[in-house]
Amino acid sequence: MREALTLAISAILLAGFYAAMAYGLGLIYGVLRIVNLAHGGIIMAAAYLTWQLFDRFGIDPYLAIPIAVVVFFLIGVGLYLGLVRFLPRGPAGAVQSLLLLFGVWLVIRNIVYLLFTGNDQAIQTRYATSSAGILGAHYSVTRILVFLVAVVALVALHLLLTRTYLGKAIRAVAQNPDSCTLAGINVERVYAFTFGLGTALAGLAGVLASTLFAFNPSFGASELLKSFVIIVLGGMGSVLGIASGAVVLAFAEVFSIYVVPPYLTTAVGFVLLVVVLVLRPGGLFGQRVLR
């Protein structure tokens, strides 16, 4: 029983990271109907940025968050204005966006590789191996901090989407872009902002990831895949949906150890993805079904 509790808390902490990881992908897909395959690459690039800030300027990763968010917001807007904007909308555009952003991912990987070589890097802060006690068991301080940051981000995002004009515009555009033009909303600007925001969120995830794991230029692929699983599980309708999807995935992975050997716990997510897609094409929470 104690064991189960420890695992449960571990799963919750993991869910925090997973949610932060998936927000960006979910937002972009929910609003622009574009699958951002460069998502993993952004996470990786953000990890490297954090590492460089830490290594060269001694900036603590958590303090680097605002910097990373701004930098990647700008990068995201740039990507939209420079590339994504030209893709056709609708089904044909979906396929092309997959391939275009995949190309962007390859380029990001290569740039990082050229700058920093393929070696593994890790960030060693003074508190990286400290732990704190929760309900009798010990957990890494960094995992707890990551969870807290993720929760704050979730709340902030939710407030942005529900309380601000911009947020409402984003949600309106997600529902019906054409009506929005009629209502006087500059749809293109909303798209650009959303893409930037989604990229910024991926950047945030990258900062958090850098404090938890070692990374190299190939980092990010499994994060991308898990983000897909999460947005399918939880739907892209709301921030809360993504958070729920993250919780489901995290618990499935952590508790699957009772059913499958530890090696296969990563496969659990993918199997879950396929099963859910087949049984409920709209995701567990019955969101929009793509035709």
Place this chain on the structure above:
Amino acid sequence: MAVITMNGRSARLPAIVALATLGAAALGLAACTPTQSSDDSGGADAIPAKIVIGATLPLTGTESKTGGRFKQGYELAVEAENADGGLDLGGKKVPVELKLLDDTTDQAKAVNLAQRLITQDKVNFLLGTYSTTLVEAQSTVAEQNQIPYVNGGGAATSIYGKGFKWIFGTLAPVENLATTEMQWISEQQAAGKLPKPAKVALIWENTSHGKDFRKGVKDFATAHGTDFQIATDESFALDGKDFSAILSTVRTAKADLLMVDAHLPDFITMQRQYLSSTMCNKLITYGARGAESDARAALGQKGVDYILSAVWWNAQLGDKGLNKDFIDRFTAKYGAAPEWYQAEGYEAARALLAAIAGAGSVNKQKVRDTLSTMNIDSILPGGKLSFPPANGGQADYPFVVQQNLPDGTSPIIYPADVATGKGVAPNPNCKG
């Protein structure tokens, strides 16, 4: 099948006939393929103007760091040989040229480039690439073309268990890593420092490296009856992110010894999670990992204290003879101390060169035979290097066990004849 028909006839029958004919034709035609006219011999006995040794290494890609190190070793050995004009073949000094290509850590490229080196560049001999799967794939090319292939980058016994005659490896089997560590542990048990029987939590990455490590531990445990009890035996996928599941099985097993085989990034992640969960065991080892400066940088000195590791070669192995020679040469050329990667690369190249000199020609068969029977002095533990045919051409020698001490050093603690320090067990930070 509701087919839209335009002239009223279904398109199925002709299609099926067509496919069937195609299938039969394919099977029949497959028999009619030209065969290659036989190639030239394995090399005349004439003394060539230069000896060309071909090799591929992962100079880019995931293993680029290690590939670069092997390159250093190869180049150092070739340079040393050329220092006095070249290799002595029947009284004449023949310069040695190393033709090195980048296989980008990709199996298919390693195979194709090896093919190219053999058939297009017409190299005399091959040095191997790095990482077991690449070596295993590339070795088939060498065997098919009957050209001697000496490598320092593939340790899995599966490479040498295929009955190949042309493949030679300087890396001792990873099982020896486990065995050597277990031997030291046995000594500690005899001295009362570690419990007998000792509970072992065995965690291994799902690669040939990990599997061989696991085999070594299990074989030793079985051979030593009641001294060891394997409480957990689990594998994990490379580049794992969350080891809490595995670590929790270790915790519930209440193991005395935690024996893990992992690559650097997984070691760092796992050790971090281990430390933060305030777990502790009387002894920890991560296979070959732990003593690297990268590990210390990522985890801090306290994070790596008392970690046991075993490597194929260590610079502390000797300040005399061949070892001193190698270390001095290396430091002079590259300005840093060598690690086992460079040492293994160096030895592989040196062994090949020694075999060519011993055979007195570039005849591939002769050099292969020399490699098969040679037993030369070496910088490797044990002082000797040979490629016993009984092992399929893989060298066999003990590993050196080292332990991280709080003062920042990692002395060799076993085998006794090369030890530079005393090991500590159990972990003083963990008495329970």
Place this chain on the structure above:
Amino acid sequence: MTAARPLPWISLRALITFAVVVLVLWTGPLVLPLGDYTHNIIGLTFMFMAAALAWNWLGGFVGQISFGHSAMFGVGGFVAARLMLAFGLPTVVGWLVGGLVAGGYALLWGHPTLRLRGPYFSIATIGVGEATRLIATYWSDFTGGSSGLSLPLSSGPTKYQLYWYGLYLLVAAVAISYWLRRSRIGLALLAIKEDVEAAADVGVNATRYQDLVLFLSGTMVGVCGGFYASYQAFIDPQDMFSFDRSISLILMTVIGGIGTVLGATGGAVVFVIIQEFLLANYSQLYLGLYGILLILIILFEPLGLTGLLLRLRRLIGYRRLPADAGGPASTAAGSATEAAAAEGQKGMAEEAQP
């Protein structure tokens, strides 16, 4: 369309041109002084062309982009290798059985997931590919786990001979491509690609057709996996089932021109050539260069090299197509019609109007 032709979807001119090309490729190595290395690379390229064509059936003809085709490649390869090791089956039989098993596996996961359209399907295929890789690496009894499987060197065709085996694979793939495209089935597929529901309204059973294409695609890719196993004489799951492998199939087809036969074959050739060239000179950059190539293609010429060729033809005054094909933002309908028209025009060579 003329009547009284036994197989209405083959034009005589296309058949003859095709036969000539095959003959040239067959006899080439015997008369030209190709080095061993080039010879082997070309043989391997034939296999990649066949695999790209097979991917194209699902990706280009039906319009469902699969990111997980390496799953079938790996299944085919390992089944073939296992059979050859365990029962000493002749090579081609081993490949065929491996291919069929792979096709069956494709049906297993594909039948339910093909209900999904567009990105959802693609995402599902990513999940399938990765799950297959993980499970296969764990299942050492079947794949040898991370140690992989080794085939005995003495049995089976040599790398030299595999050139011709590859050529036969390619011929089969092209023939099937033609059949799928130009026959009634092709029209049905086009209808499904455009608008599934409308197609159903006119009596096209989407599920049946998609299953057929999926099975064929999986089988062919599985056979290619068997070929690869024989070629390398050593396969391991991390390499066979890798995501990079799935991606390379997509890259080949997209660079060449998605949806077209010439595109998939040409794209494979270009892919291999670029890879060889980049490896030799700019091995540090080849990922990035692929990425840039992909971006440029998507933005400026979604039909890849085939699209470029079409434009060139139009430029030199070859008037066949109605109106124009628009710029970078061609609509889906526009490019699909163009692809269909292009298909009507192209093939392995010029031919009479259908």
